[in-house]
Amino acid sequence: MHFEDERPIFLQIAEYIEDGILMGAFEEEAQIPSTTEISLRYKINPATALKGINLLVDEGIVYKKRGVGMFVRVGAVEAIRRKRREAFYNDYIEKVIAEAKKLGLAKEDIIAMIERGYDR
Template identity: 55%
Template sequence: MREPMNDGRPIFVQIAEHIENEILEGSLEELGQVPSTNQFATFYKINPATAAKGVNLLVNEGILYKKRGIGMFVAEHAREKLIEKRKKTFFNDYVAAMLHEAEKLQIEKETLIQMIEDGQK
């Protein structure tokens, strides 16, 4: 079982991100049912209200939708939407941090590009 949410950021944000990752990686399929907030709460040992807050974050973004009395489902095109959203923050989240570290280590631009090419092979 994964560690409970404890990377310091608000837990509901981490719950939302966890669901996003599951959708991006394909373990949650579009139109498929998402575990209930109570299941999330029990699994991660967090307050059900917190789990609900994370789920609602994604409902507001149109990633999940609620079927009354049945549960929560992944929306159509959710994966596409998430890819677009994550692409926007990719530079800040990953590239900027990499460039910063590379600068500290005096790694040349050409070496960096080489590393990326090697890594993609």
């Protein structure tokens, strides 16, 4: 994670935890780092860390165990994948097409590149 990234820091925190869940660093029913740990690790205001985590609570990806901390909900991996698949077109494909048009690449050229990428 690098905050030169232009998006708000709380979104990056939420995404960082999601990445951890997708990669298996935080398994389902396992505890995720506390807002204090995140705040100190990344030198960010605890309110920002909390906002990032609350975003995941609202999306049903983590839940709070009172007095203990935040835990990954069963089904979180699937929920994150579903959400990111929906965003994939906007986040990646649109950008690829915009850049391709700037460069005068045809649809077939892009498809060929994607096939080449998959064949590697």
